[in-house]
Amino acid sequence: MEEHRPVTIYDIAERLNLATSTISRALKDHHSISDKTIKKVKKTAEEMGFVPNTLAAGLRGNKTKTIGVLIPTITQPFLSSLISGIEVTARKSDYSVIIMQSHDSYEDEVNMTKSLYSSRVSGVICSLAMETKDTSHFQQFSNNNIPLVFVDRVPKGYNTFRVVIDNYTAGYKATKHLIDQGCKRIAHLTAGAEFGNLYKERKRGYLDALTDHGLPVKEEWIINLKAMTYDAGVKACQKLFGLKVPPDGLFAPGDILAVSAVQTAKKRGIKVPQDFAVIGFNNDPISEIIEPNISTITHPADKMGKAAANIVIDTIGSRKEEEAKEITFLNTEVLIRESSKRA
Amino acid sequence: MEEHRPVTIYDIAERLNLATSTISRALKDHHSISDKTIKKVKKTAEEMGFVPNTLAAGLRGNKTKTIGVLIPTITQPFLSSLISGIEVTARKSDYSVIIMQSHDSYEDEVNMTKSLYSSRVSGVICSLAMETKDTSHFQQFSNNNIPLVFVDRVPKGYNTFRVVIDNYTAGYKATKHLIDQGCKRIAHLTAGAEFGNLYKERKRGYLDALTDHGLPVKEEWIINLKAMTYDAGVKACQKLFGLKVPPDGLFAPGDILAVSAVQTAKKRGIKVPQDFAVIGFNNDPISEIIEPNISTITHPADKMGKAAANIVIDTIGSRKEEEAKEITFLNTEVLIRESSKRA
DNA sequence: TTCCTTTACGCAATCGGTTGTTTTTAATTT
């Protein structure tokens, strides 16, 4: 541990009067090396403080045991849990994880794919930037047999692995739950096309649930947000509460919006859930802590990360480029809490 | 983009009838290459879809433009913001970031330092695992001139860079604020020695603030927690409220604890802040959303990440191993919100 | 003893840029 130049297999070879190839093989328990030699080599390597240079191995073998993760930002509970799931799973198979944040910028995303490719990651897990319409910058991975998995915010019309939830069904279930609680005038917050089809699907589930149960769909109860933020939620809810016929329930496709709705209602003296039932989405930590607790749809970030990482790891090295890549759907559940429970 | 074997500088050299050294230099605007050649090379590289192999460059130069980040977990707001700050700063200088989670396990931390060293990271940023007492596994970085910066949870008696806040002063300021609001019986939650000196320092600030202002220090108002969780906070507060002489204020060294205190108080019909003023720590997102809003001490995660990354980047390559490494203190502020404001 | 297998290990090329040194070419000076 005192050396100022890393110990290499050459150093070990010299010390033991063996060839580097023997050292290399011995360290990996190659069958053509005798047990005696293997033991001796490992012992010496340990003594000398040898640490393999993964760069050299990576260069030679053209594989790096590294997974690149490219996401909009890591400071969202959903995404940090996703990364956590990826990291834990990757590490079990001795993979490292490189993180990059696109901050929802298309340009950054493009540059980062280059950077990831440049560092010869073994696989890539990505949740698309909001700005991204064209996904041709991901072709370099497909073309070079590097597994590519999209999570949550996935592209359309591009044959790659995808790990997602069924947003349509989730939206349907959330709305159905409100209906079951007796809500008749259910509002919904959604987002424009630039957010991809994620929110669109949730909205479709919402609409179908309403019509399936004979409830009215009123345009004024459906508000398009430009950003899924607390403030945007407050503004939207104020608009809702100011309507001549205000809604008595809300399906918010994000917990932070649900929180804003609950708090805005409380400030107006509207009772939650009696006068206004709310269900959110994601099961962010805050939904459990806020009062009243917020009913929500689970969004299994950790599991999704784990699934994505496993797909990458299992796919590395297999040369089935032309095959159709499967889509993995993870289950969501309705978590009924105080904000919607009209017992 | 259609090639199934990456384009190398050899391919470019062959196409242009130049030596690979010329290509390599041209791509980096080396002065000994004519402008005409540089232009030609860059154009051809672009056309052929050349992407440099950072492994090869890293192997040769023994540097990788990669920063290793080793932290307990990324799913804490403070730590994910820290990483975010690191990532953004690193990227500006064209560095990549490798993330590893020790999950507060000493053994994992040791293995991960090996892994980071093995991949020849250019620098390391670390927040220590709770279990870690001995830090000799970090010597491999110091010995090999790899910049090492500890953040927030730093070791004692080890000459490395450190980026921290002044926990003593922060604890003092927080307590002082409660005193200014008229609190006379101020409680405190803290943690055992296994958490390092972070909480100890905050407690020291708390104690000094009390004695400086002639307020009593009562052991029963100081509760040692085994985990800094919501549930642990609830339990501790119930104990506090059950005392013959219950406290009228609380300095919680974490927002999640402050939240638990506020909610436990409310459930008991204790008015916050009138009967019980609370100040937390960290300025986690939740402190702003919960009702009442929670006063807190800012913990500039993003800035700390930025500072740490800058130290790493600035130090890479400079061979001043024997010099004393500076400690960077970042400022904290008291954010006065509803939970402590007795206007 | 000779021939044939195994077993155990060495040789040398390879991965793809980087860089110190040398050679070639072009430009400038006398």
Add this chain to the structure above:
DNA sequence: AAATTAAAAACAACCGATTGCGTAAAGGAA
């Protein structure tokens, strides 16, 4: 035109681990 110098590009070693192929030694069969 010859000599001097600067500019441009080539040569070749290098980083450290991996691996196909070759070979020597040891053991067994004929």
